[in-house]
Amino acid sequence: MDSERLPPSSLPSLERRSFLRATGTAGMLAVATTAGCTELRASEGPDDVILPPPEEYDEDIAAEISHPTYGDEVPEVTVPAPLEDETITTTDFVGERHSLYTFLFTRCPSACPGLLESLRHVQHDSIEETYADDVALLPVTFDPEHDTPDVLASYEDDYGVAQDVDNWYTLRPETPAAAQEAVTDGFGVAFAENDDEEDDGNGEDMEMDMAFIHTNLVLFVNKNGYVERAYTGDPPTPAAVVDDVTTVIEEW
Numbered sequence: 532m533d534s535e536r537l538p539p540s541s542l543p544s545l546e547r548r549s550f551l552r553a554t555g556t557a558g559m560l561a562v563a564t565t566a567g568c569t570e571l572r573a574s575e576g577p578d579d580v581i582l583p584p585p586e587e588y589d590e591d592i593a594a595e596i597s598h599p600t601y602g603d604e605v606p607e608v609t610v611p612a613p614l615e616d617e618t619i620t621t622t623d624f625v626g627e628r629h630s631l632y633t634f635l636f637t638r639c640p641s642a643c644p645g646l647l648e649s650l651r652h653v654q655h656d657s658i659e660e661t662y663a664d665d666v667a668l669l670p671v672t673f674d675p676e677h678d679t680p681d682v683l684a685s686y687e688d689d690y691g692v693a694q695d696v697d698n699w700y701t702l703r704p705e706t707p708a709a710a711q712e713a714v715t716d717g718f719g720v721a722f723a724e725n726d727d728e729e730d731d732g733n734g735e736d737m738e739m740d741m742a743f744i745h746t747n748l749v750l751f752v753n754k755n756g757y758v759e760r761a762y763t764g765d766p767p768t769p770a771a772v773v774d775d776v777t778t779v780i781e782e783w
Contacts, residue, residue, distance in 0.1 A: 581753065582778065598748055599718070599719065604756055607620060608621050612700045615700055621752075628664070628754060634714055635673075636743055637683065649762070652770070654668050656776075658693065670702065673710040746763070749761075
């Protein structure tokens, strides 16, 4: 199993130590990985959201996690969308559309295709069920040195993204420093280049497969700018994301 698909507490020790050192998120990860062991605090969500709290949601633990979680207001972050020749700010969609964000890099061999598929599946359903104008889909790369606009366009075409539909915005910070500012400082999503080497058993060092270690996250933000769901860990089931999105649209 690829290490990126595991929660941070399950990463091999070498990778996990490197990730924690590079991102300074040891405390946050320790809190986040205990969330599944807590009791449900409430059966009803805050007034700003439609969906009820996720299973085993704990408000105190959620408050300690760096990225937005259920009921939080989306941070104001501005990132270029070069394929659309626009610059997008998260607050552009407040009052206009529900939105979904995910964070990835195109060289990723495991989790990132699943994260992208969650958004693509919503896009496909939005076209079929005629709610494309009600939702915006926004993948964000944190590897701009490799993920040029041409690379991103080809990657999304390979995965069946309908780039001619006006609800898909591919966000690309222009530099690694800008990626850090937008993704980690803005959204609170941890990522770090993986420069570790491992012994191949013959006394030779070998580079590990993953170019980055990162938090897997899909954020579903409602039209008022509040998080309905923050899907973490393994990529969510696309059908479950579609179900949550359509529930919010129908009840809005």
